Amino acid sequence: MSAASRGLIPRVRLLSFGPTTTTVISSSHRFRRFSAQSINVENDYEIDSGSPKIIRAKPVVMTPDSKRTGAIAVKCGMTAVWDKWGARVPITVLWLDENIVSQLKMIEKEGITALQVGCGQKKAKHLTNPEVGHFRAQGVPLKRKLREFPVTEDAILPVGTPITVRHFVPGQYVDVSGITRGKGFQGGMKRWGFAGMPASHGASLSHRSIGSTGQRDAPGKVFKGKKMPGRMGGKQCTVKNVWVYKIDPARNLMWVRGQVPGAEGNFVFIKDAVYKKPDISLLPFPTYFAPQDEDASELEPLVADLGEIDPFMAGD
Template sequence: MSVGILGTKLGMTQVFDEAGRAIPVTVVQAGPCPVTQIKTAQTDGYTAVQIGYGSTTEKALTRPELGHLKKSCSTPVRHLQEYRLADVSEFELGQSISADQFSEGQLVDVSGMSIGRGFAGYQKRHNFRRGPMGHGSKNHRLPGSTGAGTTPGRIYPGKRMAGQMGNVKKTIRKLTVVRVDAERNVLLIKGSVPGKPGALLNIQPATIVGEN
């Protein structure tokens, strides 16, 4: 795994390439993220780098959290994220990680919480078909049979039914970085990413199958 960056989804727009084709992109405010902890095999049993994102007040954090951030001389941050690495020698406490670590054309994996849709029926939630709409039909949007009677006398876990829709962690893989604005720490990523504007995103270089 490579070190990624945390950011905020600002919204969507479109840009045009050299051929004049419109490209839908998501605008992400990425970083800057200070390095808040460096874990080594001697102290923690594995090697990793922890970064922070999102300024906040000291009142919003607990005393253990403030003590943890004080070791890296970091200002109070709202979010922490850890990335496991094979070698952490090139990082140091307090180092700032910004959007310029990405390049145009690079593939990235973007993770975030999907938009919560509340309690949804099985048609909206699972894209099931509706029943006949004739006047004699007794089933327009009903789920129908959901399980056997005497045996097993219950519904098996995992049955696709109505329930909470959205508000789960989603990862969109191998999205292309269209532009990098290093001065404003802004990334333009092709396509859509999870969450609504203002949502927290975790952006890291795409995982290629077969890489060591």
């Protein structure tokens, strides 16, 4: 059953600007209150009762060596926009479905510094007992998808911190990872772009064949890794330098220009670009903290400044 048939895409179309129902997740030793619009995060989060290190949910200064967490999004499909030069540009819409920090991983305990981010919603009957126990032990709602993002020590966030679309800035570049569309067993021409055999003379029923692969008597074998027919697609793929065109804080939607792997309804993972690094002075670090008096449903979409040179045509 595809993700679209489970109701992810209809939920995007039915997003309303009104408040949503508050859900209370309880455990044997603590209670936390969560909602789709606002999540109460403790100002001081103590990692361990025996450790003096305290994590605070507040903005700090980002350094060139700092590494922020990423986010999980649902690929909603493609649309098109017209820039101020009159060109039609294809755009992919991504939906950050209630991302929150679901677990901390520290050097003292796990040996790494990372944040586990959860996305979406799921019922307890659709999860295994270890998965339900994990969410209840952390005191967070049940999530459909989890992803771990390595971060630096200055980018650690308390459990329960929301990661909204304001985590990214219009105009920056991001890297998007996901599972590509599975195309089944394909031949060499479709899978690798081979030219095939002659289409007119000298080829009988072998027009799409890949040709010889054994190099005659020397060495007389097919080397490992030879490009041949086989299973195509369905693998992890990372598309680098995807440009963020617009974000909509009211609906947690993001418009990006560039290839996004996977089919409509699949989960993709977004993080800051490695090669085209964004300006650290413009990024909210370690993430965007909304003011208490801010109403996300009344915020207007933020569009990237196109400047004097068309960024959509600059790469061409």
